[in-house]
Amino acid sequence: MDVTISQGSSSVRVFNIYRPPPSSENKLTQSMFLEDFGTFLETISAIPGEIILLGDFNCHVNDADDRFARAFQDLLDAVGLKQHVNGATHKSGHTLDLMISRDTSNVITGVVEIIPEIFSDHYPVGCYLNLQPPKAPSKTMKYRKIREIDTTEFMRDIESSSLYTNPAPDLEELVNQYETVMGMLLDKHAPLVEKSVIVRPHCPWYTDELRLAKQKKRQAERKYTKSKLEIDKQIYADHSKSYKTMLETAKRDHHRSKIEDCDSKELFRVVDKLCNPAAELAFPDHNSEDELAEKFATYFDEKIQKIRNDLDSADQPKKSSATGGSCVSSFETFRELSSDDIRKIIMDSPTKSCPLDPIPTDLFKTCVESLLL
Incomplete structure (x- = not known):
C-alpha cells in the first residue's frame, strides 16, 4: 500500500509492505524477494521528500548470524536507509515488523515503541512523526437562541411597536411593515450568533x-x-x-x-x-439565501411559461362540446373572517419555518394573541 500524507507544505510517503514467508505452496524464495526488493528500493530512493517503509517483512533482523537478514540490511545500507525497530515484535522473540526511513531524515522522532499486544501474535510498533497533524474540518454556523426569548417581553414589544400602534393602510405596505418590525424585534431578543464547530461524522447508533x-x-x-x-x-x-x-x-x-x-x-x-453516502447538494452560484430563492422562483416561472407557450403554439384540432344547462350560482358576498377564524387557521397550520420567515413559526404561534389585537 502506497499512501502520501500531506499537511501544508510538508508530506511523507508511506509504503506498507507484507512479505509472505516462503513455502512449498507459494514457491517463493529469499533470493526472489531480495531481487524484487532491491529494484523497489532503487526506485523509491530517487523519490524526493520523506519516505517511510513499514510492515511485516518476516526477516529476523535481530539475528546477526542470519544470512538473509544480513543481505536485507546490506540493501538498506546501499540506498541510505535506516531500520528503527529494536526488540521483539513477535511472540516468538524475533524482530519481524520494521520501520524504515532515510538515514539522514528526522521524520521519525523520539523512541520507537513496541507495544505488547494481547490479541495477535504480532506487536504494534508506534512512533512520532515530525509532521503537523491536519486540522479537523470546521464550519461556521449562524443561529439564534430562540428558546431563551422571554415571550412575555416579546409580546409587550409587539404591542408597543408601530405594527400595533400605527399599522400601514395598504396591504403590501402592511406586509413590509410586519417583516421589518418582527425582524427588528427578533434581532433584539435573539441576536444572530456565529459559532465555529468541528465537523464530526454522524453516528446515530453511538450512545x-x-x-x-x-x-x-x-x-x-x-x-x-x-x-x-x-x-x-x-x-x-x-x-x-x-x-x-x-x-x-x-x-x-x-x-x-x-x-x-x-x-x-x-x-x-x-x-x-x-x-451510497450522500453527496453535497450543488446549488446555483449565489451570494445570499434571498438570491438563491429568487433564482429557483425564476427558473420554475420560466419553465411554466415555456410550457404554456408550447401549448398555445401547438396545432390542436378544435373540439366542441355541448353544455347542458347553465350555472346559476354566484359569489356575491364574502363573510369577513373573525379573529377566532384566523387563530384557528394559524394554530392548525404545520409548525415549519424557513430562513426567510421574519420569525420562527413556533414563536409566531406563541405571540398570535398580540398579533390578532
Whole structure:
C-alpha cells in the first residue's frame, strides 16, 4: 500500500509492505524477494521528500548470524536507509515488523515503541512523526437562541411597536411593515450568533452507554501500559472485547430497527443511504439565501411559461362540446373572517419555518394573541 500524507507544505510517503514467508505452496524464495526488493528500493530512493517503509517483512533482523537478514540490511545500507525497530515484535522473540526511513531524515522522532499486544501474535510498533497533524474540518454556523426569548417581553414589544400602534393602510405596505418590525424585534431578543464547530461524522447508533464503555477501555489501557501487570492486561482485554461487542450490537440493532420500521418506499431510501453516502447538494452560484430563492422562483416561472407557450403554439384540432344547462350560482358576498377564524387557521397550520420567515413559526404561534389585537 502506497499512501502520501500531506499537511501544508510538508508530506511523507508511506509504503506498507507484507512479505509472505516462503513455502512449498507459494514457491517463493529469499533470493526472489531480495531481487524484487532491491529494484523497489532503487526506485523509491530517487523519490524526493520523506519516505517511510513499514510492515511485516518476516526477516529476523535481530539475528546477526542470519544470512538473509544480513543481505536485507546490506540493501538498506546501499540506498541510505535506516531500520528503527529494536526488540521483539513477535511472540516468538524475533524482530519481524520494521520501520524504515532515510538515514539522514528526522521524520521519525523520539523512541520507537513496541507495544505488547494481547490479541495477535504480532506487536504494534508506534512512533512520532515530525509532521503537523491536519486540522479537523470546521464550519461556521449562524443561529439564534430562540428558546431563551422571554415571550412575555416579546409580546409587550409587539404591542408597543408601530405594527400595533400605527399599522400601514395598504396591504403590501402592511406586509413590509410586519417583516421589518418582527425582524427588528427578533434581532433584539435573539441576536444572530456565529459559532465555529468541528465537523464530526454522524453516528446515530453511538450512545452514552458506548461512550462510557470506551472511556473505561481507555482507562484500562493506560493502566496496563503503565503497570505491565498480567491482571491489568486481562482487565484491558475484557474491556476491549466488551466494547467491541457492544459497538457491533449497537450498529446492527440501529440499522435493523430502521429497516423494520420503514415501508417499501422508505426501504429503498434507507438502503441507498447505507450503500451510497450522500453527496453535497450543488446549488446555483449565489451570494445570499434571498438570491438563491429568487433564482429557483425564476427558473420554475420560466419553465411554466415555456410550457404554456408550447401549448398555445401547438396545432390542436378544435373540439366542441355541448353544455347542458347553465350555472346559476354566484359569489356575491364574502363573510369577513373573525379573529377566532384566523387563530384557528394559524394554530392548525404545520409548525415549519424557513430562513426567510421574519420569525420562527413556533414563536409566531406563541405571540398570535398580540398579533390578532
